[in-house]
Amino acid sequence: MSLIGLFIVIINGALPVLLSESTCNYLNIQPKARFYGFGLYYKPKQTITMCARECFLRLECLSITFNTTTKQCRTHTSDHINHPWNVLPSNDSSYAGIHSWTLTRGLEGCSTRPCPKQTRCIPIKNNNYTCIISECDFGVNIDYLTGWNWRPVGRTKTLKCRSNYYLNGTAITSTCLANGTWSYTDEIIAECLRIPETTTVEYNTTLPTNDSSTTDVPLNTSTVP
Known part of the structure; x- marks a missing residue:
């Protein structure tokens, strides 16, 4: 056909x-x-x-x-x-x-x-086959990690966290070797932590009175050291 x-x-x-x-x-x-x-x-x-x-x-x-x-x-x-x-x-x-x-x-x-x-x-030929190592394993088991999925032999990776997260630890670089293992040997001590959300302080922009000479007074009355 x-x-x-x-x-x-x-x-x-x-x-x-x-x-x-x-x-x-x-x-x-x-x-x-x-x-x-x-x-x-x-x-x-x-x-x-x-x-x-x-x-x-x-x-x-x-x-x-x-x-x-x-x-x-x-x-x-x-x-x-x-x-x-x-x-x-x-x-x-x-x-x-x-x-x-x-x-x-x-x-x-x-x-x-x-x-x-x-x-x-x-x-x-003759309906036979051979198997060659083509990829490494995931290598690093860290939550919110990014970019570690692509792992063919010869690929070099750098430890990075997803958007809105930061790396608390060492940003190691590693290469997938021909034997199917990563080139780093030391135990990785790192984690991806969420970046804290920033807060905006609101200000009172009322014009000053005779009893005050200050503008832009924070509405938040909490004590700031």
């Missing part, structure tokens, strides 16, 4: 169906949508089929976001089934859950997703 370059749109709930260029694989795509968070791996200059393949070769990967403008592939460790509220509107992206990709040929021994987490399956 020759389906090169052919895309057929059919109503399947709210999702069209993509037929890939080189196989008879089916991939349900949600256009104008992206998945927020749970990032695993990203790669530029991809097609959406190549992006889905990158996800499928990693057991940990459950969904993809493909930027239709920059052609960047982002893979995620969760999907719209586990976190439906993380699917957000986006004019330049398309989203797909990997469970919707039906394989019929093309990935040899990797078609059953046999490799463990943090590895990438490499298909070889």
